[in-house]
Amino acid sequence: MTTISDKDAGYIDFQAFGLSAEDLVSLSGLADIWRMxxxxxxxxxADDAVLLAFLELSENLPVSLADPLWQQAWVRDWHGLQGRGYALVEILHLFFAFVAxxxxxxLGERESVGRVVLALFACLRRAVIAAVSCAIELGEEARMDAAGIPGELAALRYLRELQGADRxxxxLSISVVNRDSFNYLAANDLQRLPSMLAARIADRLRVEDKVFAGREGEWLVVLPDVHSLSQPALAAAHIGQMFTEPVSLFxxxxxxxxxxxxxxxxxxxALDPEGALHAARLARWAAGSRxxxxxxxxTSLGEDWQLRYRQVDALxxxxxxxxxxxxxxxxxDLQNGRCTGAELLLRWRGSDGAWVAPPAAIRMIEENGWRTLYTDWLLRAAMRIASELEAAGVNISLSVNLTVGDMGDEDLPELLGQCLETWKLPGQRFTFELTESALLLEREKGLAIMNRIRALGCRLALDDFGTGYSSLSYxxxxxxxxxKIDQSFIEAMLNSADSLRVVSTIVDLARDLGMVPLAEGVEDEKQRNQLLALGCKAAQGYLYGQAMQLAEFIDWYRTQGEKGCH
Incomplete structure (x- = not known):
């Protein structure tokens, strides 16, 4: 029995669960009780914005279950929860608790219950089972579809055969690096995508080459009878060209x-197939990290991998x-030294107890598909800090760094709005910093996301300006x-006429566009005075304070930041 309908009406085969069109209409009579x-x-x-959003969508189940668009959004968010670490049994427990x-x-307090009420409750129970069964089955079909491609064990067997024949x-180990984008696909597209991509990879290869499904988001390509490094490199170039073209979905x-x-x-x-597979994956990891x-x-990748593996697991x-x-x-404020805001900077100690550079930690997050998990944490942590600062009487703005992947996340503004509502904070308290590299990817989508963030009252900052390749027209x-003027220009401007001209140009450009120029990495009075002479009035750097934990920052603000240093 399938829960997935062959009709255009949606994913769920209601007849399989004994639900007629009239039954679906009658469910609206239980909408208030279900919502309660x-x-x-x-x-x-309340502190989990992603789960809250899913529950808000689920509130409409009695009245929206027959709506294909609602089904698509609900199934997407169901699998989104699983992708964020929620176990299937946890989600099922929620829904059976709602039914109970x-x-x-x-029925609980009544001595007798009419048949109409019993029939209506039976419809609700079947409707919930139909919905959750559909979500589960779509996930299973996706795994079965992927499993239709021979897997890693089959690849190892084939490699052993070739090695035994002295061939x-x-x-090649191929891995998708923007898996987060898949979370927003319709379920039918999501379940077919792995086999579709495998077929496209195979089309770029020789007849004797074979494609296998590796680990999550990975394909393995075995190329027999190659006699030089140029042949696999050429195959990789053909496959790489494929990934520069959009994939048309069903x-x-x-x-x-x-x-x-x-x-x-x-x-x-490598001496054996297992070693060769491991070597290809290490090479892929190296490509991603670079x-x-x-x-x-x-050969040097082996030792690096051991440290990397421990760091990734710890992260x-x-x-x-x-x-x-x-x-x-x-x-x-450069003129009076008063603190007007603070940038929130990621800090994390790795598996060896040493501090890991934030860009390295962010790369690991992006490479392993944890971007949404990190962004959810980042927004909650920023809201919590803003709330604690407010309770301490420190009413300043906070700057938060977004990742490259965030600019392709169409759900980000909604998640941000939910966080602001949950914490009862105004959007004006937050500035979200974007790098030029983030803006160059998917420009139209990124611009739409930026406008939605601005609509929440939040501010936007362009980080490290001058180090990228954005055109002035863009x-x-x-x-x-x-x-934000990159600190490399601030460091060099007193000794380099070219750097000084760059800083002066950025300051003038920002003011002409109605933007605030903010200098990063200001470390001494000479730099401060030069920036003031150029018309730049905002800065951060060691001259005023290094990055501090929250309690230390509050003490610093009360003793120095609130009154100013000049």
């Missing part, structure tokens, strides 16, 4: 899929256990409030 049951759960998860609460409300082999939509490719040879780079699309295996645990930290670095079109 769902809303009773909301206070318990409705049963208590309808030289090339091996729904009519299209999506860009970005990938990294690692290559190894057997027996050149922000390259392709890399060959190098994942830190994300799940809310063990990351945000420090605050003051942002001041900059003019952006809804920015602030331009």
């Amino acid at each position: 049951a769902v809303r009773e759960m909301r206070p318990a998860v 609460r409705c049963e208590d409300e309808l 030289q082999v090339g091996l 729904s009519g939509a299209s999506i860009m899929v970005r990938a990294t490719i690692g290559a190894a040879m057997l027996p050149e780079h 922000q390259q699309s392709f890399a060959w295996f190098e 994942h645990q830190a994300l799940q256990q809310d063990a990351l930290t945000l420090y605050l670095q003051p942002q001041v 900059l003019v079109s952006l809804p920015m409030n602030e331009i």
Whole structure:
């Protein structure tokens, strides 16, 4: 019995669960009781904006179940919860708890219950089972579809056969690096995408080459009878070209899929198939960490991988256990030294106890598909800090750094709005910083997301301006409030006429566009005085304070930042 309808009406085959069109209409009579049951759960998860959004959508189940658009959104968010670490049993428990609460409300205190009420409650129970069964089955179909491609064990068997016949082999490990984008696909598109991409990879190869499904978001390509490094490199180039073109989906939509490719040879780079597979994956990891699309295996990668593996595992645990930290670095008015804001900076100690550079931590987050998990944590942590600052009487703005992937996340503004509402904070308290590299990807989508963030009252800042490749015409079109001048120019401007001209130009440009120029990395009075002479009136840097933990920052603000340093 399938829960997935073959009709255009939606994903759910209601007849399979004994639900007629009249039954679906009658469910609206239980809408108030169902909403009550769902809303009773909301206070318990008030600090989890993602789960709250899912519950809000679920409140409409009795009246929206037959709506294909609602089904698509609900199934997407169901799998989004699983992708964020919620176990299937946890989600099922929620819905059966809702049904039990409705049963208590309808039947609990009555001595006798009419057949109409019993029939209506039976419809509700079947409707919930139909919905959750559909969500589960769509997930299973996606896994079955992917499993239709021979897997890693089959790849190892094939490699052993080739090795036994003394045939030289090339091996490619291909991994998608923007898996977060898949969370927003319709379920039908999502379940077919892996096999669709595998077929497109195969089309770029020779007849004797074979494609296998590796681990999550990975494909393995075995290239028999290669006699030089140039052959696997050429195959990787053909496959890489494929990933520069949008993939057309069954729904009519299209999506860009970005990938990294690692290559190894057997027996050149390993003694056995397992070693060759590991070598190709290490090469892929190296390509990703260097922000390259392709890399060959190098012997030195083995030791690096051991440290990397421990760091990645520790970072994942830190994300799940809310063990990351945000420090605050003051942002001041250059004229009087008063603190007007603070930038929230990520701080995390790795598996060896040493501080990990924030860009390295962010790369690991992006490469492993944890961007949404990190962004959810980041927004909640920023809201909590803003609330604690307000309670301490420190009413300043906070700057938050968004990742490159955030600019392709159409759900980000909604999530931000929910966080602001949950914490009862105005959007004006927050400035979200974007890098030029983030703006160059998916410009139209990014611009729409920026405008939605601005509509919440939040400010936007362009970080590290001058180090990227944005055109001035593009900059003019952006809804920015602030331009941050990269510290490399600030460090060099007193000794380099070119750097001084760059800083002067950025300050003038920002003012002409109605934006605030803010200098980063100000370390001494000479730099401060030069910036004031150029007309720049906002800065951050060691001259005023390094990044501090929240309690330390509050003490600093009360003793120095509130009154000013000049």
